[in-house]
Amino acid sequence: xxxxxxVQVRGLVKRYGNKTAVDGLDLDVRAGTVTAVLGPNGAGKTxxxxxCEGYRRPDDGTVRTLxxxxxxxxxxxxxxxxxxxxxxxxxxxxxxxxxxxHMAKLHAHPLDVDALIERLGLGSCGRTTYRRLSGGQQxxxxxxxxxxxxxxxxxxxxxxxxxxPQARRATWDLVRELRADGVTVVLTTHFMQEAEELADxxxxxxxxxxxxQGSPEQLCRGGAENTLRFTGRPGLDLGSLLKALPDGTAAxxxxxxxxxxxxxxxxxxxxxxxxxxxxxxxxxxxxxxxxHTLEDVFMELTGKELRS
Amino acid sequence: xxxxxxxxxxxxxxxxxxxAAQTALETRMLLRNGEQLLLTVIIPSLLLVLFSTVDIVxxxxxxxxxxGEAVDFLAPGVLALAVLSTAFTGQAIATGFERRYGVLKRxxxxxxxxxxxxxxxxxxxxxxxxLQVALLTALALALGWSPHGSPLSVLLxxxxxxxxxxxxxxxxxxxxxxxxxxxAANLVxxxxxxxxxxxxxxxxxxxxxxxxxxxxxxSALSDGLRDVLQNxxxxxxxxxxxxxVWAVLGLGAAAKFFRWE
Numbered sequence: 408x409x410x411x412x413x414v415q416v417r418g419l420v421k422r423y424g425n426k427t428a429v430d431g432l433d434l435d436v437r438a439g440t441v442t443a444v445l446g447p448n449g450a451g452k453t454x455x456x457x458x459c460e461g462y463r464r465p466d467d468g469t470v471r472t473l474x475x476x477x478x479x480x481x482x483x484x485x486x487x488x489x490x491x492x493x494x495x496x497x498x499x500x501x502x503x504x505x506x507x508x509h510m511a512k513l514h515a516h517p518l519d520v521d522a523l524i525e526r527l528g529l530g531s532c533g534r535t536t537y538r539r540l541s542g543g544q545q546x547x548x549x550x551x552x553x554x555x556x557x558x559x560x561x562x563x564x565x566x567x568x569x570x571x572p573q574a575r576r577a578t579w580d581l582v583r584e585l586r587a588d589g590v591t592v593v594l595t596t597h598f599m600q601e602a603e604e605l606a607d608x609x610x611x612x613x614x615x616x617x618x619x620q621g622s623p624e625q626l627c628r629g630g631a632e633n634t635l636r637f638t639g640r641p642g643l644d645l646g647s648l649l650k651a652l653p654d655g656t657a658a659x660x661x662x663x664x665x666x667x668x669x670x671x672x673x674x675x676x677x678x679x680x681x682x683x684x685x686x687x688x689x690x691x692x693x694x695x696x697x698x699h700t701l702e703d704v705f706m707e708l709t710g711k712e713l714r715s
Numbered sequence: 716x717x718x719x720x721x722x723x724x725x726x727x728x729x730x731x732x733x734x735a736a737q738t739a740l741e742t743r744m745l746l747r748n749g750e751q752l753l754l755t756v757i758i759p760s761l762l763l764v765l766f767s768t769v770d771i772v773x774x775x776x777x778x779x780x781x782x783g784e785a786v787d788f789l790a791p792g793v794l795a796l797a798v799l800s801t802a803f804t805g806q807a808i809a810t811g812f813e814r815r816y817g818v819l820k821r822x823x824x825x826x827x828x829x830x831x832x833x834x835x836x837x838x839x840x841x842x843x844x845x846l847q848v849a850l851l852t853a854l855a856l857a858l859g860w861s862p863h864g865s866p867l868s869v870l871l872x873x874x875x876x877x878x879x880x881x882x883x884x885x886x887x888x889x890x891x892x893x894x895x896x897x898x899a900a901n902l903v904x905x906x907x908x909x910x911x912x913x914x915x916x917x918x919x920x921x922x923x924x925x926x927x928x929x930x931x932x933x934s935a936l937s938d939g940l941r942d943v944l945q946n947x948x949x950x951x952x953x954x955x956x957x958x959x960v961w962a963v964l965g966l967g968a969a970a971k972f973f974r975w976e
Contacts, residue, residue, distance in 0.1 A: 460824055461824070462820070462823070462824070462976075482828060485727075485824060485825060485826050486725050486726055486727040486826040487725040488725075488824070490821070490824040492817055492820065492821055494817065495816040495817030495818070495820075495821070496816070496817045496818060496820065496821030497816070497818060497821070498740070498744050498813065498816075498818055499812065499816060500744050500747050500748055501740070501744065505740075505743075509736055509737075509740050510825065512728060512732065512733070512736040513727065513728050513733050513736065513737075513825050513826050513827050514725070514726060514727065514728055514826060515724075515725075515726030515727060515728050516724040516725075516726055518720065518721070522720075552821070554721060556725060556726075556825075556826070557721065557722070557723055557724040557725055558723060558725050559723040559725055584719070584720070584721060585721050587719060588719030588720060588721040588722045588723075589719075589721075589722055589723060590721055590722075590723055
């Protein structure tokens with residue numbers, strides 16, 4: 408899988424009236440990967456993705472999708488991308504299979520519609536028109552419409568919002584299959600777990616800017632330190648403990664007899680702590696290592712909580 | 716390269732195939748919608764049958780050209796109404812809600828070019844009108860209608876009327892909220908039905924109002940159709956000109972002000 412950039416955003420600015428929705432945003436999407444654009448509501452995720460799709464013209468900065476200007480080269484770009492809007496996009500009087508078959512007809516080499524209907528469990532929609540489908544069925548139809556034309560690059564705007572856990576897993580499976588078959592996927596989400604499960608790259612967006620970008624592992628390692636906790640006799644000599652630990656490690660006793668070590672918590676550090684305890688006749692109880700999650704990273708970067 | 720189910724193989728279908736598919740879908744959506752059928756089929760048919768057989772609005776012999784058959788007066792008006800109901804009211808409401816529900820937006824990201832979408836919408840309107848004209852003509856003939864004049868003149872007037880009403884309908888759908896379009900399009904339908912020479916002859920109105928009403932597209936269409944079908948005129952150029960001016964203004968304004976989202 409190459410590292411060729413299929414979406415390249417540089418210094419993107421987009422304003423609506425007085426409100427700046429996107430404020431100098433940079434983003435790269437590598438070919439063949441899944442990139443999650445993660446952020447709370449109103450962070451600028453949809454505006455960013457819709458600019459990449461060609462719906463909006465940047466007020467400043469440049470956007471290239473598959474090497475094309477999404478507005479000026481729209482006619483060349485549109486057949487190559489698949490788009491799932493956050494909501495709607497279907498005639499209220501159309502049936503699910505009817506709409507999907509129609510989208511297939513607009514493409515030269517569409518997927519087998521019946522197989523796709525089967526794959527996404529849309530067969531049960533029968534003759535029901537779009538307006539009477541459940542929210543989950545509407546979401547799955549929108550997803551099917553995004554992939555039916557066999558695009559190189561798929562944009563999914565909150566593909567699992569409002570889905571029950573089972574339907575969410577089914578959507579995740581499809582995203583993994585797309586990636587395995589060489590389709591590049593860009594999705595927005597405010598579910599941490601979704602980004603951690605699916606994404607090769609995560610861009611954390613806050614207030615119209617990228618607060619951090621990298622793999623989930625890089626972000627969890629780099630953005631926040633991990634914590635080791637244990638309990639023991641109150642009043643241990645933390646100065647002596649710190650001498651045994653690498654530079655950059657901190658130790659505290661927030662409550663008497665409760666100890667917290669923060670730093671790069673690796674097996675070596677754990678061994679050092681337990682050795683020091685043994686030397687000082689301390690039985691460390693309830694040792695726990697807290698691995699930081701994207702959620703912690705996000706809170707640390709933005710001071711805000713994500714809805715999860 | 717992998718060759719899985721989803722391996723990329725992008726490409727647009729040939730534009731002719733896209734337009735055919737889009738036209739078929741748009742026509743199905745129009746014909747499936749119950750409220751639309753009320754406007755496009757049931758109301759014109761009912762008006763034709765009711766007013767031809769029951770003396771509710773007595774059509775004076777002078778306006779029926781002396782023949783005395785109410786259906787000869789009503790049939791051209793109802794054909795004009797059919798064009799109004801599909802090209803203007805139906806199209807405005809359908810397009811307004813497509814805009815509201817993101818259908819136009821979603822199609823905007825598909826390989827279908829905008830001009831092809833508008834072509835398909837126009838073709839769907841024309842297909843619906845052909846069905847309406849066939850039904851209403853059959854009904855009118857059964858009621859004793861004896862049309863005159865050149866079918867070509869009738870066709871030209873119907874096409875010009877369609878262009879004029881489409882422009883105005885799309886202008887409304889592309890600028891107002893969907894609910895406002897729904898209300899306004901129905902209101903305009905009702906007002907034009909009464910004040911546009913469809914069932915009430917325009918000479919029932921006092922003079923300053925009458926001259927103004929004659930400039931409406933519905934009046935130009937119903938009057939022009941009546942000139943040909945009832946009086947056997949060759950081509951009512953005055954009415955055709957009025958329709959052409961409305962078409963240019965309406966389509967021009969729609970092209971300029973239409974908002975896709």
